[in-house]
Amino acid sequence: MLDWEDLRSFLAVARAGTLSGAARSLGIRQSTMGRRLAAFEARAGVLLLQKTPRGYVLTSAGEAALAEAEKMETAALAAERAITGQDTRLAGEVRLTTIETLAAEVLMPILAQFAADYPGILVKLISSQRTLSLAAREADLAVRMARPLGGDLVIRKLGDIGYGYYTSPAYLARHGVPTPGGAGHRVILMEDDAPNFPEYVAMAQYFAEAEVGFRSDSRYVQLQACKAGLGVACLAHYLAAPQGLARLPGCDANREVWLVQHRDTKETPRFKALSAALVNGMKAQNALLAG
Amino acid sequence: MLDWEDLRSFLAVARAGTLSGAARSLGIRQSTMGRRLAAFEARAGVLLLQKTPRGYVLTSAGEAALAEAEKMETAALAAERAITGQDTRLAGEVRLTTIETLAAEVLMPILAQFAADYPGILVKLISSQRTLSLAAREADLAVRMARPLGGDLVIRKLGDIGYGYYTSPAYLARHGVPTPGGAGHRVILMEDDAPNFPEYVAMAQYFAEAEVGFRSDSRYVQLQACKAGLGVACLAHYLAAPQGLARLPGCDANREVWLVQHRDTKETPRFKALSAALVNGMKAQNALLAG
DNA sequence: CAGTCATTATGCGTTTACGCATAGGAGGCC
DNA sequence: GGCCTCCTATGCGTAAACGCATAATGACTG
Numbered sequence: 001m002l003d004w005e006d007l008r009s010f011l012a013v014a015r016a017g018t019l020s021g022a023a024r025s026l027g028i029r030q031s032t033m034g035r036r037l038a039a040f041e042a043r044a045g046v047l048l049l050q051k052t053p054r055g056y057v058l059t060s061a062g063e064a065a066l067a068e069a070e071k072m073e074t075a076a077l078a079a080e081r082a083i084t085g086q087d088t089r090l091a092g093e094v095r096l097t098t099i100e101t102l103a104a105e106v107l108m109p110i111l112a113q114f115a116a117d118y119p120g121i122l123v124k125l126i127s128s129q130r131t132l133s134l135a136a137r138e139a140d141l142a143v144r145m146a147r148p149l150g151g152d153l154v155i156r157k158l159g160d161i162g163y164g165y166y167t168s169p170a171y172l173a174r175h176g177v178p179t180p181g182g183a184g185h186r187v188i189l190m191e192d193d194a195p196n197f198p199e200y201v202a203m204a205q206y207f208a209e210a211e212v213g214f215r216s217d218s219r220y221v222q223l224q225a226c227k228a229g230l231g232v233a234c235l236a237h238y239l240a241a242p243q244g245l246a247r248l249p250g251c252d253a254n255r256e257v258w259l260v261q262h263r264d265t266k267e268t269p270r271f272k273a274l275s276a277a278l279v280n281g282m283k284a285q286n287a288l289l290a291g
Numbered sequence: 292m293l294d295w296e297d298l299r300s301f302l303a304v305a306r307a308g309t310l311s312g313a314a315r316s317l318g319i320r321q322s323t324m325g326r327r328l329a330a331f332e333a334r335a336g337v338l339l340l341q342k343t344p345r346g347y348v349l350t351s352a353g354e355a356a357l358a359e360a361e362k363m364e365t366a367a368l369a370a371e372r373a374i375t376g377q378d379t380r381l382a383g384e385v386r387l388t389t390i391e392t393l394a395a396e397v398l399m400p401i402l403a404q405f406a407a408d409y410p411g412i413l414v415k416l417i418s419s420q421r422t423l424s425l426a427a428r429e430a431d432l433a434v435r436m437a438r439p440l441g442g443d444l445v446i447r448k449l450g451d452i453g454y455g456y457y458t459s460p461a462y463l464a465r466h467g468v469p470t471p472g473g474a475g476h477r478v479i480l481m482e483d484d485a486p487n488f489p490e491y492v493a494m495a496q497y498f499a500e501a502e503v504g505f506r507s508d509s510r511y512v513q514l515q516a517c518k519a520g521l522g523v524a525c526l527a528h529y530l531a532a533p534q535g536l537a538r539l540p541g542c543d544a545n546r547e548v549w550l551v552q553h554r555d556t557k558e559t560p561r562f563k564a565l566s567a568a569l570v571n572g573m574k575a576q577n578a579l580l581a582g
Numbered sequence: 583c584a585g586t587c588a589t590t591a592t593g594c595g596t597t598t599a600c601g602c603a604t605a606g607g608a609g610g611c612c
Numbered sequence: 613g614g615c616c617t618c619c620t621a622t623g624c625g626t627a628a629a630c631g632c633a634t635a636a637t638g639a640c641t642g
Contacts, residue, residue, distance in 0.1 A: 001318070001428075002371050004295035004363070020619060027292070029601055034620070036599095044374045045383065053608070055619085061377030068370035072295070072363045079359035080293050083335045086352035092336065137292075311589065320631055325590070327629095344638075346589085 004072070006040035010048065011069040013037055014062065017055035080137055081264035090269045091120030098143035100127040101219045101239050102161075102257075106289070107143065110281030114274060121270050134262045140271055142260045143278070145197075154266050156275070158257040158282040162291035163199040165206075165248040166240040171229040177248055178232060180206060186213030186231030188222050199253035203234040206250055237291030254290070257282065295363070297331035301339065302360040304328055305353065308346035371428055372555035381560045382411030389434035391418040392510045392530050393452075393548075397580070398434065401572030405565060412561050425553045431562055433551045434569070436488075445557050447566070449548040449573040453582035454490040456497075456539040457531040462520040468539060469523060471497060477504030477522030479513050490544035494525040497541055528582035545581070548573065 012022035013033065023033035041048055048062035058066060098107065103125055111123055132138035135151060148155055165178075178185045187210045190200065213231030216222050219239060226233040226245060233240075234251065241247075259278055265271055282289070303313035304324065314324035332339055339353035349357060389398065394416055402414055423429035426442060433439075439446055456469075469476045478501045481491065504522030507513050510530060517524040517536060524531075525542065532538075550569055556562055573580070 002367065002374075004299050004367055007367060007370060008295050018619065030620075031602085031622080032600055045380075046374055046378050048374070051620090061374065064373035064377060065370045068366045068373055071366035072370070075359045075362035075366060076293065076295060076298060079298060079356045079363070082355035082359055083293075083337055083339070083352065086355060087337050089336075309589065321590075322592080322632085323630055342590090 002043060006036055007069050007072060009033060009036040010040055011073060013049055013056055014058055014066050077136055081262055085265045085268055087268055092270055093122045093124060094141065094270055094274050095124045095126060095139045096141045097126040097128060097132045097139040099145060102143060103127045105238050106285060110277060114277045118273055134260060140265060141274060144258045144260055145255050147256055147258055148260050152263040153260050154263050156259045156279060158259050158279060159286050159289055160254045161257055161289050162237045163234055163251055163253045164237055164291060165232050165251045166226055166235050166245040167232045167248060168227050168229045169246050172246045182207035182210035185210040188214045188225050188231045188233035191215050191217045198255055199234050202253045238289050293334060297327055298360050298363060300324060300327040301331055302364060304340055304347055305349055305357050368427055372553055376556045376559050378559055381564060383561055384413045384415060385432065385561055385565050386415045386417060386430045387432045388417040388419060388423045388430040390436065393434060394418045396529050397576060401568060405568045409564055425551060431556060432565060435549045435551055436546050438547055438549055439551050443554040444551050445554050447550045447570060449550050449570060450577050450580055451545045452548055452580050453528045454525055454542055454544045455528055455582060456523050456542045457517055457526050457536040458523045458539060459518050459520045460537050463537045471541060473498035473501030476501040479505045479516050479522045479524035482506050482508045489546055490525050493544045529580050
């Protein structure tokens with residue numbers, strides 16, 4: 001009879017490719033993971049993961065087992081959600097995830113009020129680079145900058161975020177207002193040109209003839225670069241407006257903001273409470289957000 | 292993040308209804324099971340199993356979790372079978388299950404030869420009262436007295452077992468040959484009248500007017516009762532014929548013998564080897580078995 | 583109503599599994 | 613080639629989990 005925790009370890013190693021990576025994903029030590037895998041294979045009697053110079057790769061025997069281990073994981077996560085969904089206390093922890101600027105500038109005042117209203121609920125605000133999975137219970141609620149699709153998700157629209165081209169007064173005085181094409185101007189962009197955010201795509205078109213003045217993946221760094229006169233940035237109104245930057249014409253991009261949670265935890269009281277607070281709080285800031 | 296082994300423990304308790312029963316089913320102690328369940332519920336934060344005077348019963352929260360835990364078990368068993376199915380060694384353990392008499396009288400000589408042919412393979416012969424589940428990996432191969440239906444099973448017919456009415460020469464001398472109806476005779480039956488084995492049903496009809504002389508669930512006990520002159524028993528030819536009992540007319544019941552294994556382990560060499568030995572060995576005894 | 587058999591709860595000693603620390607490779611990059 | 617980083621392997625001490633034993637409780641039976 002195989003140990004279910006060992007199956008989980010096997011799954012982690014098969015995914016990560018290394019003992020260390022697998023151990024990290026489960027929050028245990030690499031030495032422990034190595035021993036567990038050894039125990040698992042000893043009991044299985046078959047070699048499931050072959051050690052190669054590039055890490056562990058599945059044998060053909062392992063592939064068959066992997067498929068079932070993944071089914072186990074799916075069921076385990078569903079069980080976890082089912083249990084959470086049955087938690088009727090108006091207390092405990094809620095993990096909310098969204099992008100950094102929205103969290104800091106828009107959500108914080110809402111959460112401050114919420115903390116006062118529900119002292120028993122602890123909100124954990126996670127602003128991860130990576131989009132966290134609600135299905136995998138990496139977070140309970142998510143505020144997303146686009147309408148999520150598919151999955152067993154429940155979604156509510158929180159509002160629209162308007163974007164504009166901004167620059168510092170000093171830059172404006174020296175270079176003037178850019179015309180379409182942006183010839184002779186400098187723009188502040190993301191590290192990679194990959195992102196297909198609507199406002200970013202529009203900017204790439206509008207400033208097709210401009211040069212790159214600065215690059216950063218952090219909106220806050222972009223904001224500071226903008227204030228320092230390094231060029232024109234495409235920023236959300238809520239972020240740029242209070243900073244005394246000059247708003248330039250030519251941008252009418254906006255993005256929808258959606259509140260997302262998993263269907264299984266829809267009825268959980270503490271999630272409902274935070275959800276309602278976010279909907280109301282965002283509604284009150286509608287004018288600022290749209291610009 | 293819930294512990295998968297705890298989920299398994301929860302499932303066991305939900306099924307068994309008691310900590311002790313659950314512990315037995317997993318091969319651990321009752322104290323351990325109690326502590327695991329406590330840890331599980333503490334982490335879940337919700338009461339999943341309510342303790343009642345009659346044992347543990349699921350709360351509504353628990354029912355949701357149970358369904359997922361059962362899916363996990365299904366996947367875990369499938370994983371185990373997948374792993375076993377990939378074991379290419381012509382060595383190791385094979386667990387074979389069937390009824391007691393067939394095991395002792397018919398299978399033993401076949402297994403003795405098999406043990407000599409394949410010294411690396413250890414055959415475990417389990418003659419359990421209860422029909423063991425191949426899907427749950429309680430056994431690897433099963434010799435069944437009826438054609439199994441459904442499931443992901445692979446089946447091969449091993450032959451037919453003939454039955455006859457037998458009694459001791461002394462009983463026969465005193466009571467004569469029974470006529471249809473069996474009036475004035477005594478029959479040896481099972482403990483309960485429930486079993487719907489074909490030969491048993493036929494006997495109940497044929498001896499409708501007879502009295503009950505003895506009851507036992509063990510065929511060996513029935514055999515001895517028969518030899519002791521307690522009445523007429525319906526016994527398989529292979530069991531009764533070598534014992535010097537008198538065979539009576541009126542019985543033409545027979546049952547098919549099938550070899551069963553799970554589809555997932557069909558290709559495993561050591562199972563294939565035993566399977567072939569059983570098929571050949573049974574074929575050689577066809578005449579004796581049919582009577 | 584006592585006796586039996588099942589259950590759960592708890593204390594104690596031991597084993598096991600774990601984290602930590604360290605040593606020994608195996609690429610990747612300047 | 614040397615350095616850096618990430619990996620795996622292994623020894624050691626500790627802490628958590630386990631088995632065992634026992635007590636307490638409750639249900640069924642004669």
